[in-house]
Amino acid sequence: xxxxxxxxxxxxxxxxxxxxxxxxxxxxxxxxxxxxxxxxxxxxxxxxxxxxxxxxxxxxxxxxxxxxxxxxxxxxxxxxxxxxxxxxxxxxxxxxxxxxxxxxxxxxxxxxxxxxxxxxxxxxxxxxxxxxxxxxxxxxxxxxxxxxxxxxxxxxxxxxxxxxxxxxxxxxxxxxxxxxxxxxxxxxxxxxxxxxxxxxxxxxxxxxxxxxxxxxxxxxxxxxxxxxxxxxxxxxxxxxxxxxxxxxxxxxxx
Amino acid sequence: xxxxxxxxxxxxxxxxxxxxxxxxxxxxxxxxxxxxxxxxxxxxxxxxxxxxxxxxxxxxxxxxxxxxxxxxxxxxxxxxxxxxxxxxxxxxxxxxxxxxxxxxxxxxxxxxxxxxxxxxxxxxxxxxxxxxxxxxxxxxxxxxxxxxxxxxxxxxxxxxxxxxxxxxxxxxxxxxxxxxxxxxxxxxxxxxxxxxxxxxxxxxxxxxxxxxxxxxxxxxxxxxxxxxxxxxxxxxxxx
Numbered sequence: 001x002x003x004x005x006x007x008x009x010x011x012x013x014x015x016x017x018x019x020x021x022x023x024x025x026x027x028x029x030x031x032x033x034x035x036x037x038x039x040x041x042x043x044x045x046x047x048x049x050x051x052x053x054x055x056x057x058x059x060x061x062x063x064x065x066x067x068x069x070x071x072x073x074x075x076x077x078x079x080x081x082x083x084x085x086x087x088x089x090x091x092x093x094x095x096x097x098x099x100x101x102x103x104x105x106x107x108x109x110x111x112x113x114x115x116x117x118x119x120x121x122x123x124x125x126x127x128x129x130x131x132x133x134x135x136x137x138x139x140x141x142x143x144x145x146x147x148x149x150x151x152x153x154x155x156x157x158x159x160x161x162x163x164x165x166x167x168x169x170x171x172x173x174x175x176x177x178x179x180x181x182x183x184x185x186x187x188x189x190x191x192x193x194x195x196x197x198x199x200x201x202x203x204x205x206x207x208x209x210x211x212x213x214x215x216x217x218x219x220x221x222x223x224x225x226x227x228x229x230x231x232x233x234x235x236x237x238x239x240x241x242x243x244x245x246x247x248x249x250x251x252x253x254x
Numbered sequence: 255x256x257x258x259x260x261x262x263x264x265x266x267x268x269x270x271x272x273x274x275x276x277x278x279x280x281x282x283x284x285x286x287x288x289x290x291x292x293x294x295x296x297x298x299x300x301x302x303x304x305x306x307x308x309x310x311x312x313x314x315x316x317x318x319x320x321x322x323x324x325x326x327x328x329x330x331x332x333x334x335x336x337x338x339x340x341x342x343x344x345x346x347x348x349x350x351x352x353x354x355x356x357x358x359x360x361x362x363x364x365x366x367x368x369x370x371x372x373x374x375x376x377x378x379x380x381x382x383x384x385x386x387x388x389x390x391x392x393x394x395x396x397x398x399x400x401x402x403x404x405x406x407x408x409x410x411x412x413x414x415x416x417x418x419x420x421x422x423x424x425x426x427x428x429x430x431x432x433x434x435x436x437x438x439x440x441x442x443x444x445x446x447x448x449x450x451x452x453x454x455x456x457x458x459x460x461x462x463x464x465x466x467x468x469x470x471x472x473x474x475x476x477x478x479x480x481x482x483x484x485x486x487x488x489x490x491x492x493x
Binding site: 157158159160161162164166188189190191 | 288405406407408409410412414436437438439
């Protein structure tokens with residue numbers, strides 16, 4: 001892994017500093033991971049692959065085409081984890097219909113007021129619904145959140161504790177926002193963290209690359225999905241006491 | 255302990271039958287969970303001041319002392335700590351944070367008035383002196399989890415359950431048990447090593463915790479479990 005996605009954004013001085021200061025070493029994987037899929041919903045992906053400047057006319061948070069480039073990667077990771085009985089945990093947003101609980105989110109975006117009327121998909125679904133291409137299965141777990149980190153004000157940590165997880169494999173969007181916030185909190189709780197480079201996306205290319213660079217330097221192993229899947233395939237079958245899925249429909253695993 | 259002895263605890267003499275009937279659905283086997291750590295809640299000097307007397311007699315000089323209740327728990331607590339050491343499980347103490355400028359006014363473990371913050375009072379009582387490999391957590395509120403790095407320590411230690419004891423049953427022990435439960439940890443609470451200023455409060459809080467959040471267990475049972483862990487650990491080292 002000599003050429004990294006962030007190399008093009010670094011100055012020669014930056015490269016020298018990283019090399020000299022010892023950051024970016026490879027950490028252990030941990031032994032009992034959960035797959036985290038952060039906010040891969042319609043508001044961040046649109047309903048199909050669209051040029052981002054087109055897509056954000058309707059969905060102001062959309063990441064456009066890059067979301068759909070990551071989708072097959074996420075599908076492969078999800079299939080691998082389900083096959084092994086490794087926990088698959090999704091996050092997505094939740095909001096009161098009147099948006100009162102947007103709170104601090106209203107402070108930094110000029111288009112927030114558009115959400116006084118809900119933005120819905122062509123078939124009338126909420127933007128926070130996870131996209132069908134990677135829909136949660138009956139034994140997966142969905143965590144609803146209101147802030148960037150999957151841990152902030154949610155039961156995520158208690159679920160990881162209950163499952164006996166010692167590590168998380170993080171995917172989804174945006175790399176610079178909710179992915180990074182979740183990675184930071186997992187790190188602060190002493191979970192081993194892997195970030196799947198091609199399983200994450202952001203609306204800004206530079207933000208995506210530099211945030212991966214930062215996380216790889218300090219908090220996580222940033223790895224391509226092929227290497228992550230190879231590793232997952234070395235783990236034992238059925239290590240976790242997963243939800244039974246009884247009484248769940250395939251798309252309502254909540 | 256088996257479900258038929260579920261109510262065989264300190265509260266037996268004060269809880270009426272009609273109340274027990276309401277709590278019937280909580281009846282279950284009680285156990286120590288997997289990969290446990292020992293949490294020793296607030297075993298500091300303040301709780302033992304004035305010696306083994308009824309707390310009402312100590313009220314004027316040592317308002318925070320649990321007196322006789324604290325002193326009665328000394329021997330069983332020493333046995334519990336020794337068993338935990340032999341089993342090699344993490345041993346974690348907490349105590350009141352007295353760091354200067356560490357908290358705004360009115361921050362404390364309870365609303366009690368007139369509590370002084372003398373670091374000497376919050377040193378671990380000499381009968382339970384921590385060893386170098388133990389973990390000490392200063393806290394400002396009731397729960398050992400509130401505003402402390404405890405959960406990150408438990409994660410890196412691979413802990414999946416906690417064995418809790420200390421004081422007071424109604425205050426910091428209760429708060430810590432409920433937070434441990436809410437964090438997804440199995441909780442065992444050691445009855446003989448837990449105490450409060452008054453028997454009635456102690457018993458009713460044990461009753462609540464036992465039914466809803468924790469497995470209240472006798473020290474003999476927990477020590478026996480830890481001795482088994484120590485034995486299997488020794489066997490694994492020989493193999």
